[in-house]
Each structure stands twice: as structure tokens, then as C-alpha cells.
Amino acid sequence: MKKYYIRTFGCQMNVNDSQKMAGILKSLGYEPARDWKEADLILVNTCSVREKPDQKVLSALGEFKKVKNKNPDAVIGVCGCLAQRAGYEILQKAPFVDMVFGTTNIHHLPQLLKEAEAGNKAVEIIEDIDQSETELDRYPTVRDNRYTAYVTVIRGCDKKCTYCIVPYTRGKERSRRIGEVIQEVKWLVDDGVKEIHLIGQNVTAYGKDLGDVRFYELLYAVADVEGVERIRFTTGHPRDLDEETIKAMADIPQVCEYLHLPIQAGSDRILKAMDRGYTQKEYLEKIELLRKYIPDIALSTDIIVGFPGETYKDYLETVKVLKEVEYDQVFAFKYSPRPGTPAANMELTENPEDVGKRLSDLINMQKEITFKKNREYENKVVEVLVEEQKEDELVGRTRTNKLVHLKGGHNLLGELVKVKINKVNRFSLEGELLQQLV
Ligand code: SAH
Ligand code: SF4
Ligand code: F3S
Secondary structure (H helix, E strand, O other): OEEEEEEEEOOHHHHHHHHHHHHHEEEEEEOEOHHHHHHEEEEEEEOOOHHHHHHHHHHHHHHOOOHHHOOOOEEEEEHHHHHHHHHHHHHOOOOOOOOEEHHHHHHHHHHHHHHOOOOOOOOEOOOOOOOOHHHHHHHOOOOOOOOEEEEEEOOOOOOOOOOHHHHHHOOOOEEOHHHHHHHHHHHHHHHOOOOEEEEOOHHOOOOOOHHHOHHHHHHHHOOOOOOEEEEEEOOOOOOOHHHHHHHHHHHHOOOHHHHHHHHOOOHHHHHHOOOOOHHHHHHHHHHHHHHHOOOOOEEEEEEEEEOOOOOOHHHHHHOOOOOOOHHOEEEEEEEOOOOOOOOHHHOOOOHHHHHHHHHHHHHHHHHHHHHHHHOOOOOOOEEEEEEEOOOEEEEEEOOOOEEEEEHHHHHHOOEEEEEEEEEEEOOOEEEEEEEOOO
């Protein structure tokens, strides 16, 4: 049996695409390799959202190249967002790569592989959307986690935030038909999945291109599938998050009390330059509305520090929002100019050294807030979905997405249990099993 190894960079969309590719490979009779060194096929699923992931891809390829020393027939393929944006450049820089394909050509993996195995360079990078891309949906995913699963509900993004490469690497918004999403959810539940995580670069825009369905209706439809115990979704855009969606989140018992709502920056001037389509005040009003309907909701966000023209005063507006909202988690990054995006032509912030300090100050400040939020769980009783068994302890997540290590109980994998939290760490909680639910 031939063996494959997939290295995935980037967001949940890429993770899900890799799971689908593993599904395709399984259908072709491949099995997973324990190590890339023993693989007959290595696939690198790339991300291009900042410069760092770009560089990581090239250094990973430099390493994987060695697979051919022992196994000259091994095939190395590159796909994902960097391949879509700069596939031909990759072939030039890494001529040992046998196969390159874009983000809408994944379903052609079987044909591409045949071509590469015949000793040819297999390249497919289509600029326009490949209409047949939905064929990918028919493949089951191969997942590490048996109890939680991603389901892609919308592809692409129409927002065109001025710093972002995603609309260029993933194309315009295409929602999957609601019936097809539900079909996939049913398969997953039949396969033992308890938690469905709906994903897309902009899930709250779901249905806009179809015209006859809205995101909140999708939430209700997924909740109606028997056996769905938990629902999450990422990423919501503050502009598209409407009161109907928030009401549905509060109303549907399975929708978890957790939301990732990227703000990117606190200053209205910078938000405008980013073309995010909201002001700080409007964003904070959405947070207020979320907390009105779902008082115990946990929140996380993305921040960009050092966007072109950001002054210290602008930065302080971001700090102010972090202090005011008190997110459970913050993902903060230094601005990275992306080729071809409008912001790449904007004048950079004067002193790049300042940006590094601003970022580390912000991360340190948030560390304390995260710890404080975690401490609120001390002695609380929470619901945990047990996802993993590690020797004498179980590992799972709360509805608010906190990682919990727990003692007591056996054969509880995939079960919802009640846990009393008795220790709080910076990045996780520890607890004692009280009882099994359901
Ligand atoms: N669709 C999501 C996020 C997609 S990209 C949204 O709109 O929120 C994930 C995160 O990467 C973004 O939220 C942003 O914080 C960060 N990011 C995107 N482009 C970036 C860039 N050029 N430099 C630094 N961070 C960037
Ligand atoms: Fe990028 Fe903005 Fe689209 Fe998010 S909403 S993927 S940040 S363009
Ligand atoms: Fe990266 Fe592409 Fe996702 S650029 S963040 S893998 S959509």
C-alpha cells in the first residue's frame, strides 16, 4: 500500500481541505504514513496570509526534498493558498516539486496524481472558480478527532479588507446548498461526531449569493439533525453578524456560548483604512448585543498591530477595546504586507521596532486577562465533551471552548459529562468528573 503524508499550514479551511484530500487518497487505496520520511506522496497545503507562513512552506519543502534520496519515485505536491497565488514561482524555487494545484482544483487530485506518477509535472492553477469544485464535497473526511468535525459551508470572501490576501487566493463567496451541508452533517453524526463546527472565511455571509437562505436558518437546520449535540462556527464577520443570528445562537440549545469575532484594530481611522466596514462603537454594540442575549458567552478576536500609518494613539484604541471587552483569547499579529493587496502600497508605520514592542505589550496584557477569565471557572460545574484519553486522564472542551483535563471515569470518549473545575491554569482547566450527561 502506498503511503501519504500531509503537512497543513493556515486556517480551518486548509485543515478541512487536507482532511478531504486524505479522504480522496483513502479512496485511492493510500494509507497515512507515520513519518514523512516513509511517504510515497507528500502534500504541503500552504497558507499565504502573512510572510512567515510563506517562508515556512519553502523551508518545509527543503526538508521534504530529502524523501527522494531514498525513494526517487516519491511525489511531492504543493497546494493551498500560496500555490494558488504563486504556484509557478514555487516550481522555479523548488524544481523537485512534482505537483502544484490551486484552492479550487483539489477534487482533481486523482488525475493530478496519475500525471505526476507518470513522471510529468502536474500543474493546475485556475484563476476563475472551477465550477466543478463541489465534487470535493462528496468525499468523506479523514479526521484525527472522532467527535468533532469541520463542515465547510461557504468558500471564498467578498470583503476585500485592504491587507488581506484571502479574497485573491480563495475567490468570491460561494455558499454550499443547505441540503448538501445537512447531508454531510448527517454522515458525520452517523460516524459518531457530536460537535459540528461550521467553517468559512466569512460564515455570517452564508446564503447571500444563493439569495434564498440566511445563516441563522442554516444554524436551525443543522440543530434539527438528530444527534448533533454541539454547534460552533468560525469566522463571523462583525458587519454580517445580525440580531437574528445572535437570537438564533441564544435560542438553539446546541449552539455553544463562544464566538470568535475579529476586530483587527480599535482605531476608527485604521478600521477605515482596512475597509472593515464598522467603527469601534458599532463593533462594541455587537458585543453588547451578544452579551445581552448570551450573558455567559466567551469571546475571542484577531488583532493586527502596525497596519500602515498606525500611530501610538491608534494602537491605544486597540488596547482600550481589549481592556473593555476582556476577551477569553486574542490572536495578535504584526502587519505583513501581502503582494497585490491595496495596503501593500501604503506607507508603513515609521518605526518598525515600535511595532514589535506594541505587539509584545499587547500579548502580555492579554495573558493576564485570559488568566483572569479562566479563574472565573474555579469551583464551577461545566459541561465537557470528552475528546481524548491520555493514560489516566481525559481531555475535552467546555461549551465556551476551554480545554479541560479531568480525572475519574472510563469509557467516556465522545460523551458529554459534568465536571467540577478544581484547578485553573493559564491555558487550561483541571477538574473532577461529577456525572455523565445524556
Ligand atoms: N476571515 C477572517 C480572518 C481571515 S485571516 C476575518 O475576516 O476575520 C486570519 C487573520 O489573519 C485575520 O483575522 C487577521 O488578523 C490576520 N491577517 C490577515 N492578513 C494579514 C496581514 N496582511 N498581516 C497580518 N495579519 C493578517
Ligand atoms: Fe480577509 Fe477580510 Fe475576508 Fe477576513 S473578511 S478573509 S480579513 S478579506
Ligand atoms: Fe491562510 Fe488561505 Fe486560510 S491564506 S489563513 S490558508 S484561507
